[in-house]
Amino acid sequence: MKEDFLHYVWQHQYFDKADLQTEEGEAITVLRPGHRNADAGPDFLDARLQIGEVEWNGAVEIHLRASDWLRHQHQTDKKYDQVVLHVVYTADQDIQRTNGSRIPALALAPRLDLGLIHAYVNLVEQAATPQLPCAPLLPQVPVITRTMMVERALLERVEQKADAVATLHEQLGQDWEATAYHALAAGFGFKKNTEPLARLAKALPLAVVRRHRHEVRQLEALVFGQAGFLAEAEVTADDEYIQALRREYEFLRHKYQLADAALAAHDWNFLRLRPANFPTVRLAQLVALLHARPVLFSALLAAPDVRALEQFFRAPVPEYWRGHYQPGRAGKVPALGRSSVHLLVANVAVPLRVAYARSVGQPELIESAVALLEHLPAEHNHLTELYATVGFEHRSAADSQGLLSLSRAYCQPRQCLRCAIGSHILRQNVVVG
Known part of the structure; x- marks a missing residue:
């Protein structure tokens, strides 16, 4: 106990x-x-x-x-x-x-009551299993209780992400455009490379990006150079395109004194990633977005629906990166996929809009931002499927995000006492005088 x-x-x-x-x-x-x-x-x-x-x-x-x-x-x-x-x-x-x-x-x-203690032990203190501890008892929990708990977990997840955006906003001198730039960069890390991409945004200030965003070759040189992918290497010794980017980068890094902040190639994660998800591919997609979109924050804020946001994130990558997964390594590379775009909407656009809405005191903007998730398709992974198999609704990204939050914040750490579902189950076993 x-x-x-x-x-x-x-x-x-x-x-x-x-x-x-x-x-x-x-x-x-x-x-x-x-x-x-x-x-x-x-x-x-x-x-x-x-x-x-x-x-x-x-x-x-x-x-x-x-x-x-x-x-x-x-x-x-x-x-x-x-x-x-x-x-x-x-x-x-x-x-x-x-x-x-x-x-x-x-x-x-x-x-x-011994029944209450027994129910608590079964929920919270049994050995970890791949199944939900409450799964056998879910039939006694009303659907409305389960639905409301998933919605609560969803809002908690969105608020946590918005809190991170708000902290970033303060660190960046309350500059929303810079905040959008940093949030987008981290978002293109897609979990495996979120941390190095967040570091890259710090290593390559938005002010420098703005000066060169119209010249895609210079923007490529800055992004890939600061990421550490333009260092001399045998595989790129005869690659004229990479050699040209390297020369461009050498000039720009001296001009802006960027060398001390640059990352190294070993800072990036390639392990257990499909080539289409390599960080070099994501960097090329980020370059395309920064080149194609003159402003970031206002566009993300003003997009009226998911379709408009999908259009925002779709930008053709430079030709070299359509045929190379890494510098000097050829292969046909697919464009930014629809599922990746939807993850960017959920993990970047929605938290950014919620953080802004809170800062200006417009709760209706929070509601409209969260509502975007209801118009995105559900994510499918081992966690969401676990909940779907025991009867939880899983029709949209709002459900997916809620279920992921329920798992990570309540089920995995066995916080059943804080969960409306666990609390309902325990109440069924309460006999007090």
Whole structure:
């Protein structure tokens, strides 16, 4: 059993409250359990309790064992002097405040229903398996509960991505065009190369890109040179195109003093990627976009629908990169695929629009941004398929994003107590007095 289970039990008062008493035998009436504290200090604040003849307003601290108070060093922390009740699973030790006054304790071990404990263990503490821990119990969960939880997880995922965009916006001096440039660059990393592409955006300032975006050869030289792919190599010794890019880059890197920030070829991930997903291919696609779109942010913001965003992301790559996966290595390269475009819409355009909408206080823009996901096809991978097999709807990217967030934020770390689905299952096993 983990302490968060007792937090859940106390918050929802899922225990036998008949003849409720402290370890000293004083009667307890819970008038208000308090609210969870997300900061340092006691677990529940603003609780209202009657203990004996006295009504208390204060905090409640929760531990598995009363002696955990000492292990956590609360006996020397004055923040915990406001605790009026110590709720524990077992009361193995008397506890005092920093001034020596005793804190009443409530032991929950004899007051918890065994069915609730059994349901909790089955959900949260069983050994990890490829299946969802709640899968056998899902038939007892109403469809509306499952749907609302997926929607909640979706909004949490979008908000987290928007938070990252907002942080980037602050770091870039509140410049939305620069923010769009950096977000787009990272987006073209498609997870495997997100980090080096984010570094590349820092290594190649937007101001430099703007000066040379009209000359695609110069833009190629800057992007591939700063990425570390124009260094002398045997495979490109006879490649006139790469040799020309290298000469162009040598001039530009000296002009803008870019050398110290440049990446190296070994910074990029090629392992377990199909050639069409090689970072060099993605860089060529990014070059094409930067060359074809004079402005980034306003276009991403103003696009009225998914089709317009698809058009934004589609730009013909320079001819060399239609026939080369890497510098000096020939092969027919497909254009940016539809699924990749949709990932860019979901992971770049939507969070960017949500972050902007929050900054200007326009909630209707947030709704329209999230609604874009409902018009994108569902993503299919092992995680989304796992949920589809147990009856979760999976019709659009909104469902996919919600299911991915549900998996990563709740199911994988076994945060069933925070999940509406897990909470519903536990409620079915609550028998309290």
